[in-house]
Structure formats: C-alpha cells, structure tokens
Amino acid sequence: MLEATGLALSAGGRELVRGLDLSLAPGQCWALLGRNGAGKTSLILALAGLRPPRSGAIALDGVPLAAMRRRDLARRVSVLLQDEDSDFWGSVLDYVMLGRYPGSRSVSSTRVWGRDEEGLARARGLLAELDLAEREAQAYRTLSGGERQRARIAQVLVQDADIVLLDEPLQHLDLRHQAQVMRTLAARAAGGKTVLAALHEPAHAARHCGFSVLLYDAGRASLGRSSDMLIQANLEALYRCRLEAGAWSPLPS
Amino acid sequence: MKAAPLLVLLLVPASLALAIAFGSVDLGPAALADALLGRGDEIAREIVWGVRAPRALAAFACGGLLALAGSLLQVLLRNPLADPAILGVSGGAAAGALAAMLLGAAAAGVNLAALAGAALAAAAVFTFSLGRSGWNPYRVLLTGVALASGFGALVGLMLAIAPSSQVQGMLFWLLGDLSPAGDPTAALAVLAACAGLAFSQSGPLDVLVLGEDKARSLGVAVTRLQAIAFGCATLATVAAVLLGGAIGFVGLVVPHLLRLSGVHRHAALLPLAACLGGGLLVLADTLARTVAAPAELPVGVLTAMIGVPVLLVLLVRLR
Numbered sequence: 001m002l003e004a005t006g007l008a009l010s011a012g013g014r015e016l017v018r019g020l021d022l023s024l025a026p027g028q029c030w031a032l033l034g035r036n037g038a039g040k041t042s043l044i045l046a047l048a049g050l051r052p053p054r055s056g057a058i059a060l061d062g063v064p065l066a067a068m069r070r071r072d073l074a075r076r077v078s079v080l081l082q083d084e085d086s087d088f089w090g091s092v093l094d095y096v097m098l099g100r101y102p103g104s105r106s107v108s109s110t111r112v113w114g115r116d117e118e119g120l121a122r123a124r125g126l127l128a129e130l131d132l133a134e135r136e137a138q139a140y141r142t143l144s145g146g147e148r149q150r151a152r153i154a155q156v157l158v159q160d161a162d163i164v165l166l167d168e169p170l171q172h173l174d175l176r177h178q179a180q181v182m183r184t185l186a187a188r189a190a191g192g193k194t195v196l197a198a199l200h201e202p203a204h205a206a207r208h209c210g211f212s213v214l215l216y217d218a219g220r221a222s223l224g225r226s227s228d229m230l231i232q233a234n235l236e237a238l239y240r241c242r243l244e245a246g247a248w249s250p251l252p253s
Numbered sequence: 254m255k256a257a258p259l260l261v262l263l264l265v266p267a268s269l270a271l272a273i274a275f276g277s278v279d280l281g282p283a284a285l286a287d288a289l290l291g292r293g294d295e296i297a298r299e300i301v302w303g304v305r306a307p308r309a310l311a312a313f314a315c316g317g318l319l320a321l322a323g324s325l326l327q328v329l330l331r332n333p334l335a336d337p338a339i340l341g342v343s344g345g346a347a348a349g350a351l352a353a354m355l356l357g358a359a360a361a362g363v364n365l366a367a368l369a370g371a372a373l374a375a376a377a378v379f380t381f382s383l384g385r386s387g388w389n390p391y392r393v394l395l396t397g398v399a400l401a402s403g404f405g406a407l408v409g410l411m412l413a414i415a416p417s418s419q420v421q422g423m424l425f426w427l428l429g430d431l432s433p434a435g436d437p438t439a440a441l442a443v444l445a446a447c448a449g450l451a452f453s454q455s456g457p458l459d460v461l462v463l464g465e466d467k468a469r470s471l472g473v474a475v476t477r478l479q480a481i482a483f484g485c486a487t488l489a490t491v492a493a494v495l496l497g498g499a500i501g502f503v504g505l506v507v508p509h510l511l512r513l514s515g516v517h518r519h520a521a522l523l524p525l526a527a528c529l530g531g532g533l534l535v536l537a538d539t540l541a542r543t544v545a546a547p548a549e550l551p552v553g554v555l556t557a558m559i560g561v562p563v564l565l566v567l568l569v570r571l572r
Contacts (some may be wrong), residue, residue, distance in 0.1 A: 045466070070469060070472045070473065071474075073472070074471050074472030075472070078470065081464070084463055086462055086467075087331065090517050090518070094517075098459065098460055098471070099471070101459075102471055159471070
C-alpha cells in the first residue's frame with residue numbers, strides 16, 4: 001500500500017498539488033488525468049521517491065519513502081519516466097534486462113545480463129506481449145519511437161515491483177499498441193499489482209482503470225472510482241473545453 | 254564483432270614485444286633474445302631491461318589511465334565528446350609545468366608544479382560543479398571547459414614570453430612526451446587501483462546510462478556512484494598527465510572504438526579500454542622513438558595521427 005497524506009507539490013515556484021490524500025492499494029489500477037502542466041509528472045516523481053514533496057508524507061506499507069534505501073525501494077516500486085534520452089548501445093533484450101538490476105545480488109554485481117534465467121524468460125515474455133519479440137536482438141538505438149516506448153514499458157514491468165508508476169505510457173504509441181499496453185497494465189493490476197498511469201485519453205482510463213485521480217488547476221484534485229470521476233462535467237472542468245457527448249473515439253478491444 | 258575483445262587482449266603483449274624489440278639501437282634477434290633472458294652483452298641487457306621495458310610499461314600505464322578516465326567521463330557526463338582534457342586537469346598540469354620550466358626548475362620541480370596545477374584544477378572543477386541540487390554534469394562540462402580555456406591562455410602567454418631555448422621543451426610537454434617518464438611502478442599501481450575500483454562499479458554504470466532519475470529508480474546510489482567515478486577519472490588523469498604530459502586523443506577515441514566494435518557493458522568496456530589505450534600508446538611511443546631515430550617525436554602527435562584515421566574508418570564502415 002502506497003499512501004500519500006497532506007501532499008503538496010510545486011514546480012518552478014508554481015503550486016501544483018495541495019493537501020492531496022491518496023492511497024494506492026494492491027490490485028488497483030489508477031488513471032492520473034490532468035491538463036499539461038497540472039502536476040502529473042511531479043506527483044509520479046514524488047510517489048516514486050525521486051523528488052521530495054514540498055510538504056506531506058509518502059509511505060510504503062507505513063515506512064516513509066525518505067527512510068528507505070534506494071535499493072529496497074527499487075524492489076517495491078518501478079517507474080516509467082516521461083523522457084529518457086538514453087544513449088544505450090546494446091540490444092533491445094539487453095535494454096529490457098536492465099530492469100532486473102534491483103534484484104541482482106550486490107551493488108557491484110555485473111551480472112545484469114546472463115545468468116538470470118527467470119529474468120530472461122520474463123523479459124522475452126514481455127517483449128512478445130508488447131509485439132517486440134522479433135526485435136529482441138536488434139540494437140535499441142535503431143528502434144522507432146513507439147517501439148522504444150514499448151521496450152521501456154517492458155523494462156519497467158520486468159522489474160516485477162509491487163507498485164508500477166507510469167508517466168504517459170501511451171506516448172508515441174499507435175492505437176493498437178495503446179490498447180495493448182492498457183490491457184497489459186490492467187492485467188498486472190488484476191494480478192495483484194498496484195498500477196498508476198498518467199493518461200491523456202479518458203476513454204482508456206474509463207475502460208481499463210477502476211480508479212482515477214483528476215488534477216485540476218490551483219492545487220485542487222479529486223479522486224475516486226473512474227465511473228464516478230470520468231463524467232462529462234468533470235472532464236470539461238479538467239480540460240477547460242467543451243466535450244461533445246458521445247463523440248469519444250472508439251478504441252480497439 | 255566478437256573478435257574485438259580478443260584482438261584488444263592480443264594487442265597488449267604484441268605492443269610490448271614490439272616496444273622492447275625496436276629502438277634507436279638495432280640489437281638484432283640473437284642479442285635481443287639473450288638480453289631478454291638476462292644473458293650476453295651488458296649494454297644490450299641495460300637497453301632492454303633498463304630503458305625499453307620501463308618506457309614501454311610507462312606508455313602502457315599512461316594510455317590505460319587516459320582511456321579509463323575517458324570511458325568513465327563519457328558515461329558520467331553523458332557526453333560522447335568528454336575526454337580527460339575536459340576536466341581542466343591536463344590544462345592545470347600544463348600551466349604548472351610550464352611555469353616551473355620558465356622559472357628554470359629541475360625535472361622534479363616541473364613534476365611537482367604539474368601536480369599542483371592538476372590538483373588545483375581538479376579541486377576547482379569539484380567545487381564549482383556542485384549546484385544547489387547536488388552534482389550536475391553540465392556544470393562539470395562548463396567548469397572544465399572554462400578552466401581549460403583559462404589554462405590554455407596562460408600556457409600561450411608563457412610560450413610567448415619564454416626564451417626560445419626553452420620553447421621546444423615546453424612544446425614537447427604540451428604535445429605529450431614519455432621520454433622523462435622514469436619508473437612506471439607507481440603509475441601501473443594507480444592504473445590497477447583505478448581499473449579495479451571502476452570495474453567494481455560496472456553494473457551501476459551500465460544503469461546510469463539510462464539517466465540519473467531512472468538509475469535512482471532502479472536502486473543505484475547515483476550521487477555516490479558519481480563521486481566514485483569522478484574521483485577515479487580525476488586520479489587517473491592526474492597520474493597520466495604527470496607521466497606523459499598532455500597526450501591527447503587516447504581518452505576520447507578508445508571508448509568509442511570499443512563501443513563501435515560492439516562492446517558496451519562496462520564490465521567489459523572498462524578493462525578493455527585500459528588494455529586498448531595502453532597498447533595503442535605503447536605502439537605510438539615505439540613509433541615516436543624509432544621513426545626519426547635518434548631524434549624522438551612527441552608521442553601525442555602520433556596518437557592523433559593513428560587515432561584519427563582509425564576512428565574515421567570505423568565510423569564509415571558502421572554508417
């Protein structure tokens with residue numbers, strides 16, 4: 001259980017979130033919605049323990065994140081960051097296997113690749129699930145933007161953490177792969193993991209995520225069941241635009 | 254390209270053998286073999302064991318240190334152009350050494366002044382690179398480049414005002430020269446220590462390639478890793494510069510040669526970089542000693558003359 005209480009976040013002197021109470025339980029899939037600059041990334045970075053919040057507490061099973069060792073935290077929480085401009089020279093499989101690093105035995109271990117048979121099987125399974133099985137041996141640098149994004153998602157999932165935080169997992173993805181990634185994430189939640197993903201398409205949130213957090217302007221937020229949250233009035237207030245009822249684009253099943 | 258690691262490992266004994274076999278005096282195969290076994294002519298033994306072997310080992314240590322520092326700095330600063338000179342350490346050492354030469358100091362004084370200059374530059378880079386949010390690669394790059402420019406100006410000034418009799422010695426120092434290297438034991442020890450320390454961090458360094466935040470999220474203690482790697486690179490650079498002056502290009506090109514050949518994991522990249530950098534500098538130094546014998550060329554000129562075409566050919570082949 002990842003819990004934030006009285007959370008306040010700001011970036012560049014701007015208040016993004018104020019007094020947010022959020023608890024993410026095992027088996028739940030959360031969508032995080034909000035306009036550009038609403039604080040989605042800041043919230044994910046704070047929940048992952050990568051940026052200390054301005055105030056408030058974040059705890060994992062009752063232990064404050066700040067008190068946990070990086071390595072212990074990495075075994076429990078994995079995170080997909082929005083931009084990673086990595087200069088990675090190895091193959092796609094090598095890239096995905098870096099996600100196994102937290103589980104390797106010692107800090108100085110060089111066996112990130114190789115003997116981790118279980119990890120390799122999981123990585124190959126994820127690559128197949130994300131339509132990248134044929135790219136396994138290809139150089140990561142030569143992938144397209146959408147293929148890279150799926151490889152990055154595979155890297156996050158191969159980490160096999162209890163809590164999976166994803167900042168815009170659907171960026172660069174075509175419609176088919178958007179649905180595929182959402183199904184993959186929902187399946188992880190159904191299997192007992194906690195998933196929270198920042199999304200821009202409410203239809204994905206409505207179909208695959210049981211719960212939603214809406215970040216409004218001026219630090220205001222609301223959260224609850226997606227069926228209650230993702231209603232037209234809320235979304236129009238959230239995105240500050242008119243929505244034509246029933247005009248949402250159909251999604252692949 | 255699985256052949257690359259094997260070729261690099263073969264380069265080490267091959268380059269050392271060439272360095273011992275060739276020099277301004279032609280010993281001939283029989284005398285060489287005798288001298289290697291500690292028999293025969295005393296002068297030949299002295300040439301092999303007293304002159305050529307220590308010089309070859311000094312070149313190996315120097316090249317290995319530079320390549321190791323370059324490999325670490327390229328991942329640390331996430332910049333493919335990073336090389337040991339970017340720390341400003343070589344510039345600081347050069348300014349110190351030239352100032353000592355200008356004041357008429359003996360070799361020991363020149364070395365001491367070079368060490369002081371290098372230490373000053375390293376301390377300055379460390380100090381100014383710490384931003385409010387900790388250690389920042391961009392600040393390191395900018396500080397290093399700024400310091401290197403400042404030291405470059407000082408060096409230019411000293412060259413301009415130095416009496417012409419001193420200028421050639423200064424130029425050799427600046428271009429990189431292994432003739433005054435002396436006993437290589439200490440440098441080899443620093444190389445072994447730096448390589449060992451860097452190797453122990455090869456797993457986290459692999460992860461650091463993904464970026465600082467991602468590495469943190471995967472459990473790497475990034476600040477500590479950066480401090481270790483930066484300290485290691487600085488120590489290696491200082492040791493290399495004290496040994497051979499400002500030898501350029503080895504630290505920049507060797508890591509790229511390996512990556513272009515398919516070596517990217519640091520557990521393999523770091524030791525192979527030390528071997529390749531060492532082997533290449535031994536070859537370059539052997540050429541520097543023999544091409545225009547009995548005169549010696551500055552080895553730094555030869556490293557660039559060998560390194561530039563090799564890198565360009567690899568780039569073209571892998572386009």
